[in-house]
Amino acid sequence: MPHWIxxxxxxxxxxxxxxxxxxxxxxxxxxxxxxxxxxxxxxALGPADDDILLVDPLVxxxxxxxxxxxxxxxxxxxMHSPSEDLVAFRHFCGVLPQPLFDTQLAAALCxxxxxxxxxxxxxxxxxxxxxxxxxxxxxxxxxxxxSQLTYAADDVRHLHxxxxxxQAQLAANGRGAWEAEDGARLxxxxxxxxxxxxxxxxxxxxxxxxxxxxxRLLRLLRWRDAQARRSDKPRSWILDNELAVALAxxxxxERRAFDAQLDATPKAPRGLRDALWQALSTPLDDExxxxxxxxxxxxxxxxxxxxxxxxxxxxELGVPEGLLASRRLLEGLQDGGGWTGPLAGWRxxxxxxxxxxxxxxxxxxxR
Numbered sequence: 039m040p041h042w043i044x045x046x047x048x049x050x051x052x053x054x055x056x057x058x059x060x061x062x063x064x065x066x067x068x069x070x071x072x073x074x075x076x077x078x079x080x081x082a083l084g085p086a087d088d089d090i091l092l093v094d095p096l097v098x099x100x101x102x103x104x105x106x107x108x109x110x111x112x113x114x115x116x117m118h119s120p121s122e123d124l125v126a127f128r129h130f131c132g133v134l135p136q137p138l139f140d141t142q143l144a145a146a147l148c149x150x151x152x153x154x155x156x157x158x159x160x161x162x163x164x165x166x167x168x169x170x171x172x173x174x175x176x177x178x179x180x181x182x183x184x185s186q187l188t189y190a191a192d193d194v195r196h197l198h199x200x201x202x203x204x205q206a207q208l209a210a211n212g213r214g215a216w217e218a219e220d221g222a223r224l225x226x227x228x229x230x231x232x233x234x235x236x237x238x239x240x241x242x243x244x245x246x247x248x249x250x251x252x253x254r255l256l257r258l259l260r261w262r263d264a265q266a267r268r269s270d271k272p273r274s275w276i277l278d279n280e281l282a283v284a285l286a287x288x289x290x291x292e293r294r295a296f297d298a299q300l301d302a303t304p305k306a307p308r309g310l311r312d313a314l315w316q317a318l319s320t321p322l323d324d325e326x327x328x329x330x331x332x333x334x335x336x337x338x339x340x341x342x343x344x345x346x347x348x349x350x351x352x353x354e355l356g357v358p359e360g361l362l363a364s365r366r367l368l369e370g371l372q373d374g375g376g377w378t379g380p381l382a383g384w385r386x387x388x389x390x391x392x393x394x395x396x397x398x399x400x401x402x403x404x405r
Contacts, residue, residue, distance in 0.1 A: 061197030152358030261317030
């Protein structure tokens, strides 16, 4: 049966002889904090129940052995859709699990579906139905219940089998390098988690602000993110989206009007009014470079033609359309963003020849 590990010495002993591949998962809470609170770490050293370690990170001294495991270069860490887990590990241990194999990404590359949950993937690949009854459980409580422990163990119990099956399928269709490329990009993004540079672009209401209002919104959102990180509070607890847009839209001409607007808003962060005013009124070094938030002013026929081309290529490859290029990435191409970021590498190889003629001279081809 799985082993409950609640001392650093026990963890050190269990990790004394590491296999070439491990399954890895976490349970965390992120309801009242900015950073995920790591509550449990599950490690499958092998496919048997006796190979599963349930590690209590709330115990002092667990960081060092966990960090050493995550950083071990000769141990492949198999995880499922690990983006949030990576944030939790980076914040708790200061390192990321490398090298990494993402079973959700691999499944999509193998044509099994986009965004498959762990439960569905296990059922599809092994025929085993898992109980997901503890999805919303309180993982910070101690002791954990038997059903919590079973659920936690199940989350890594089948990762070895999934890895073996998916790796074989990737090798058969020549897409192992695609998985490695996307996995490396995921790790790089987690390692440089300094916040989104242009957060106003992800807010639909930003497109209804004039240029000056969008810049003010950018200032507020950058300040909000920095404040949330420092205080370890959710962004919405610092400043909700609606008030941020309202402040950016009205552009109070003087401090008195700004204070009046805050006082008239029930959930406004009045205790942070000085810092909020400074953020609103202080230019950013790079705000002149900020791209505008756009609505429906793009060439719709061009976008539709690009989406049709992506759908056709996805059909030929047997992969989900969204895995190749989302609408947002295609809009980025329309805006002149070029074949960079997720559109570089293997996606550019598959898409550029068909999409470039649709883009014309607005996006120079990558040579």
